Amino acid sequence: MTCTDFLSQLTDYFDGQISPELLEEVRAHTATCPHCEVVLDTTSKTISVYRDNELYELSNEFRERLHTAIMTKCRPCK
Numbered sequence: 001m002t003c004t005d006f007l008s009q010l011t012d013y014f015d016g017q018i019s020p021e022l023l024e025e026v027r028a029h030t031a032t033c034p035h036c037e038v039v040l041d042t043t044s045k046t047i048s049v050y051r052d053n054e055l056y057e058l059s060n061e062f063r064e065r066l067h068t069a070i071m072t073k074c075r076p077c078k
C-alpha cells in the first residue's frame with residue numbers, strides 16, 4: 001500500500017466500511033510509514049472531537065486538507 005492508497009481508504013476506514021483485508025493493509029502501512037500513522041492518529045482525534053459535538057462529517061474539504069498534508073509530508077514514500 002502506498003500513501004495514496006492509504007488516503008483513498010481513509011474515509012472508508014473511519015466510516016467502518018473497510019474490509020478486513022484492507023484494514024490489515026492500512027495497519028501495515030501505518031506501521032511502516034510514520035507520516036500516515038500521524039495522519040491516522042490526528043484524524044481519529046479530530047473525528048472523536050467532532051463526534052462529541054455531533055458535527056461529525058468527513059467533508060470533501062477535510063479530505064482535501066488531509067490529502068495535501070500527506071502529500072506534503074510524505075513525498076519520499078509515496
Ligand SMILES: [Zn+2]
Nearest residue numbers: 003033036074
Ligand atoms: Zn504513508
